[in-house]
Amino acid sequence: MRKLIPVILALLAFLGGAAAGDMLKGGGTEEAAHGEAADAGHGGSEAETAQDGHGAPAEGDAAHAAPAKDAAASSTSDGHGKAESDHGAGGHGGGAADPDAAAWFKFPQQFFIPVLHGGQLDSTMVLSLSVEMPGAATEKVYAHEIKLRDALLRQLLIQANTGAFDGNFTSEPQLRKMRTALVGAAQEVVPEITDILVGDIARQER
Incomplete structure (x- = not known):
């Protein structure tokens, strides 16, 4: 009996250690799962935030760019129209000398x-x-x-x-x-x- 007691204690210690290892392993897996889920949720939020952040300025830029483009086109059109008008009025018609004068x-x-x-x-x-x-x-x-x-x-x-x-x-x-x-x-x-x-x-x- 005295010889069996150390063997029994060693067996109980082994079993207790195995049980504790399984518990620690399960807890770590759950924490990892929670961490991955949290990271996934955080990443999604950042992605959405980034998408919203890029989307809004893009729309704003497009809104600002369109009037600027229209204004530039209008200015260019007016400038060429005026230049052509001035060229037609003063360059040839207005500047020509009257041969009978x-x-x-x-x-x-x-x-x-x-x-x-x-x-x-x-x-x-x-x-x-x-x-x-x-x-x-x-x-x-x-x-x-x-x-x-x-x-x-x-x-x-x-x-x-x-x-x-x-x-x-x-x-x-x-x-x-x-x-x-x-x-x-x-x-x-x-x-x-x-x-x-x-x-x-x-x-x-x-």
């Missing part, structure tokens, strides 16, 4: 006409002249500036030798006669010329 060319240098009496220099006439013509003839007049000046100078010398600058040379009949003669001389070079304008006229005594 009057234009003028002023000789850059004055005309100096000697007035002789008895073969002696008595005085010198100084005139500033301009040419009037249609706008379409502007380039032609500029191209013939030298010939025009020569023709007008010859006619002024004729006027001086026929007494046009004697006495009251500023009277209207005298000026009209001289201008008519100058227009005729200019039209021999450029027929489109319509008038000769006298800007300044003065007599320098000897």
Whole structure:
């Protein structure tokens, strides 16, 4: 009997240890199961939160982006429309010169006409002249500036030798006669010329 007691105690200790191990193992499994369930629930919440968080700003961004896009498109459309309108109004139609409108060319240098009496220099006439013509003839007049000046100078010398600058040379009949003669001389070079304008006229005594 004394020999069996240690064996029985060892057996009881073994059985008790096995039972305790099973209990600990079962408790750990339940805790693990609870932990996994909790993690799963937490993960789902985070996923839902993340989805809601991304979804809301996406909708907000889309809501903000749509008006911005529409505004940009409207602005672009208005800008191009305005540019095309301005280009059509000022670039070609408004800026084109009317070929029938009057234009003028002023000789850059004055005309100096000697007035002789008895073969002696008595005085010198100084005139500033301009040419009037249609706008379409502007380039032609500029191209013939030298010939025009020569023709007008010859006619002024004729006027001086026929007494046009004697006495009251500023009277209207005298000026009209001289201008008519100058227009005729200019039209021999450029027929489109319509008038000769006298800007300044003065007599320098000897």
